[in-house]
Amino acid sequence: MYIALLHYHLLRGGVSLVLHHQAELLSKAGYQVLIIVGEAPVETLHIPTAVLPLLAYDSVRTAPGSAEDTPESLAQNIQNAMLNHWGRLADVLHVHNPLLRKNRLLLPALSLLQKQGVNLLLHNHDFAEDFRPDVYNTDQNYPENCHYGVINRRDYSFLHRAGLKKEGLHFLPNAVLPLQYTKGLARRRFVYPVRAIRRKNIGEALLLSLFLPKGTSIAITLPPTATSPDLPYYEFWKRVAHELNLPVEFEVGLHEGIADIMGSAQAVVTTSVKEGFGFSFLEPWTADLPVLGRRIGQICSDFERDGIQFPHMYDGLLIPMAYLSPPLLRKKLEQVLIETCTAFGLEIECHTLKTLTDDIFSQEVFDFGKLDEEFQMDILEMVASNAIARQDIIDINPFLATLASWDMNTHEDIIQANKELVLLHYSMEHALNQLQMAYTKITATPVQHRLSKSVLLDLFLDPLKLYPVGIIHKGSHLSLPGSDSQAFSKAEPQ
Numbered sequence: 001m002y003i004a005l006l007h008y009h010l011l012r013g014g015v016s017l018v019l020h021h022q023a024e025l026l027s028k029a030g031y032q033v034l035i036i037v038g039e040a041p042v043e044t045l046h047i048p049t050a051v052l053p054l055l056a057y058d059s060v061r062t063a064p065g066s067a068e069d070t071p072e073s074l075a076q077n078i079q080n081a082m083l084n085h086w087g088r089l090a091d092v093l094h095v096h097n098p099l100l101r102k103n104r105l106l107l108p109a110l111s112l113l114q115k116q117g118v119n120l121l122l123h124n125h126d127f128a129e130d131f132r133p134d135v136y137n138t139d140q141n142y143p144e145n146c147h148y149g150v151i152n153r154r155d156y157s158f159l160h161r162a163g164l165k166k167e168g169l170h171f172l173p174n175a176v177l178p179l180q181y182t183k184g185l186a187r188r189r190f191v192y193p194v195r196a197i198r199r200k201n202i203g204e205a206l207l208l209s210l211f212l213p214k215g216t217s218i219a220i221t222l223p224p225t226a227t228s229p230d231l232p233y234y235e236f237w238k239r240v241a242h243e244l245n246l247p248v249e250f251e252v253g254l255h256e257g258i259a260d261i262m263g264s265a266q267a268v269v270t271t272s273v274k275e276g277f278g279f280s281f282l283e284p285w286t287a288d289l290p291v292l293g294r295r296i297g298q299i300c301s302d303f304e305r306d307g308i309q310f311p312h313m314y315d316g317l318l319i320p321m322a323y324l325s326p327p328l329l330r331k332k333l334e335q336v337l338i339e340t341c342t343a344f345g346l347e348i349e350c351h352t353l354k355t356l357t358d359d360i361f362s363q364e365v366f367d368f369g370k371l372d373e374e375f376q377m378d379i380l381e382m383v384a385s386n387a388i389a390r391q392d393i394i395d396i397n398p399f400l401a402t403l404a405s406w407d408m409n410t411h412e413d414i415i416q417a418n419k420e421l422v423l424l425h426y427s428m429e430h431a432l433n434q435l436q437m438a439y440t441k442i443t444a445t446p447v448q449h450r451l452s453k454s455v456l457l458d459l460f461l462d463p464l465k466l467y468p469v470g471i472i473h474k475g476s477h478l479s480l481p482g483s484d485s486q487a488f489s490k491a492e493p494q
Helices: 014-028 071-086 106-115 155-161 201-210 233-243 258-263 297-305 326-343 352-360 374-387 386-394 398-403 408-425 428-443 453-460
Strands: 002-007 032-037 048-050 092-096 120-125 147-150 169-171 189-195 217-222 248-250 265-270 290-293 318-320 366-368
Touching: 002 014, 002 071, 002 265, 014 032, 014 092, 014 428, 048 071, 048 408, 071 106, 071 155, 092 106, 092 318, 092 386, 092 428, 120 428, 147 155, 147 398, 147 428, 155 169, 155 265, 155 297, 155 453, 189 201, 189 258, 201 233, 201 290, 217 258, 233 248, 233 374, 258 265, 318 386, 326 352, 374 386, 386 398
Parallel strands: 002 032, 002 092, 032 048, 092 120, 120 147, 147 169, 189 217, 189 265, 217 248, 265 290
Antiparallel strands: 318 366
């Protein structure tokens, strides 16, 4: 079988890594594989690769709007890449993250290829509808009558409810490779192995640092990229950590290898409010490390079906309403929701705002992860300086009381049990089997269905799942407290 794997780039990142692993698996299994990307890979690949500049992100394509910058040209380039390499078209064109508006030419180009008889598998790791209006295709429908793939069961359910038939919808969870770690190092860190973009909820990681055993730290591995809109938020949290003298290390991954970082860890921490697949919930167990922090229900429930347990995680880090201003909180959340809906081209309905308001005023506590940076900083300052506030928060979050005496050696049984289950259910062999079944079905089973964008948007845009730190879009307000003050000047911490 001839398989073409297509993506905008092969730069370092989750989707690129998944594609690379798929290419190697399929090639070893005897498939004819071609990778098609818009930017040249950073590292030399052992799999045949075609680089098509028209496939790159809109932001990096040369001469956008030129006579050659058309869907027809991109479709022809993709077709030529397959013909030049094989002398024929692929049995399946496997496209990663095509629904995100990263390249305005891609969706119409795929429709043109489909008309020429190319079988499509649209493999979705992320959805613009999930509070990401910056990459939403407002003026383009999603391809019809082709096969779709997803990486978690929540997305499977949403796409099925939005119109896709099960025979044309495939659950394709990622494979997890065992992490290596250096033995014999002093374990004085709680490692957060992420690129610290806004949705990773860095303020909450800083809050956890206040409850760690003495002499330990939270170690965050990487900063956002230099051009990322998340960078100001990251620099803000660096300044906060410096001013409050928090036990937090930043950018340890820039000067230490991942094996040494994991070897220096007592546990892996995650405070992210939004994930596609959730490598951070699985990989640490393979390095004999427990995972603690924020549980994302729609992601972790998939893993729990396979018997994997998360006894050191919480569904929310609760703050007493007495420490917040409910009217101001309502105003801030309503503003974010209105801005987001407007960015999607929607007019927000009164009952949607009422749902949000009722939820706020019916509670005696509120999730720290659903606060914006201003509220989060206020809570951090208070807990850092006020023993009563600290104890109040421990009382309603018993998990925090266990951190001060954390000892990874007491969790050996759960570590080994989870490690075995991760390596069993998320192995490369299992991922290959899922792909093979999908490809067989795609070539043998034509489907007639279409994805309703309005239904999909309605499913994702749940006001009760609104996390301000999980949203960045054009026109959103970057309002970071203290950014003009002397205490939080633009000077870098030493």
